């Protein structure tokens with residue numbers, strides 16, 4: 001308590017909501033619950049890493065505010081984002097007697113957030129949803145934008161909806177247990193926000209490496225808040241992904257191909273996106289859009305944040321094939337998000353194959 005708190009408003013008309021960032025948010029969560037008009041039963045969904053450490057604490061916060069929460073713990077990991085796990089959670093909701101005004105709280109990383117959001121969007125045709133994201137990736141990415149989903153055996157995030165939370169609380173005290181590699185994963189997306197939207201923010205990251213990696217409160221809350229503001233600004237203008245929202249896909253075309261070619265095992269998402277951004281910068285330079293110096297500068301930043309800048313275990317031929325199967329590819333044309341300067345995006349769908357292959361070759365390790 002007593003430490004600086006930040007608030008980011010996500011403006012979406014009647015679906016607008018606040019993101020609160022701080023330490024020990026018990027009071028803030030309770031004040032929100034007391035004023036929200038919920039019924040007195042709730043679901044608190046978490047995973048097997050986060051639940052044992054923070055589950056009971058949050059249950060007691062909610063109890064003090066008059067909410068009886070059923071604590072449901074799913075196995076940690078992407079495989080919990082499935083219809084079969086969702087079905088077991090619906091069963092718990094019904095057994096606990098949850099009604100149409102019962103909120104669903106997500107306590108965990110992006111897996112828990114996406115699954116809980118999917119449950120909230122569908123249980124009784126939609127119940128209130130509240131996020132308590134505990135991983136940096138979930139804080140800077142999945143808790144803004146309202147995309148909720150589960151995976152299908154034939155592809156990731158194929159079954160889902162747009163469903164906004166009523167509020168998001170990021171309690172940085174819960175991040176002390178987050179593994180270092182998961183911090184770096186989230187930082188991949190943070191660097192992306194600098195590259196696509198905010199040169200000053202990019203420079204801030206360059207000059208605060210130590211503080212970022214040691215999760216210094218002031219610095220961490222700033223980078224989370226700024227990332228959420230940038231994503232919120234983009235999403236507010238384009239909630240259902242008609243145009244502008246595409247810029248959030250920077251680094252993801254090649255990043256997704258790397259994830260796929262390495263079986264979603266060698267690199268986690270933020271790491272693959274880091275390499276994908278290197279590829280997108282190389283492509284921007286080859287097309288004469290961007291000054292060459294941005295590439296070594298970005299590679300230096302990514303490396304300092306303990307992110308890879310080259311990928312192993314992929315080939316250009318396979319990756320080139322993959323980009324046409326990406327969910328974001330429409331009508332056989334890849335919509336490339338490139339940059340012309342740090343903070344300035346350019347979208348191109350007429351990029352020659354040879355330039356793409358060269359950029360891909362560049363970001364693969366020899």
Ligand SMILES: NC(=O)c1ccc[n+]([C@@H]2O[C@H](COP(=O)([O-])OP(=O)(O)OC[C@H]3O[C@@H](n4cnc5c(N)ncnc54)[C@H](O)[C@@H]3O)[C@@H](O)[C@H]2O)c1
Pocket residue numbers: 047048049050076077078081108109110111112114134135136137138141142143144145146147148157174175176177178179182185
């Ligand atoms: N909805 C969206 O817009 C959106 C955006 C980006 C990513 N996603 C989704 O998010 C998921 C990835 O999110 P993620 O990286 O958070 O994965 P995750 O939820 O699997 O969390 C990563 C790991 O960290 C652990 N963890 C989380 N918080 C912790 C804490 N405070 N202390 C200790 N361990 C902790 C988790 O148990 C897990 O093992 C993917 O399924 C992806 O599709 C969704």
Ligand SMILES: [Zn+2]
Pocket residue numbers: 141189252269273
């Ligand atoms: Zn991403």
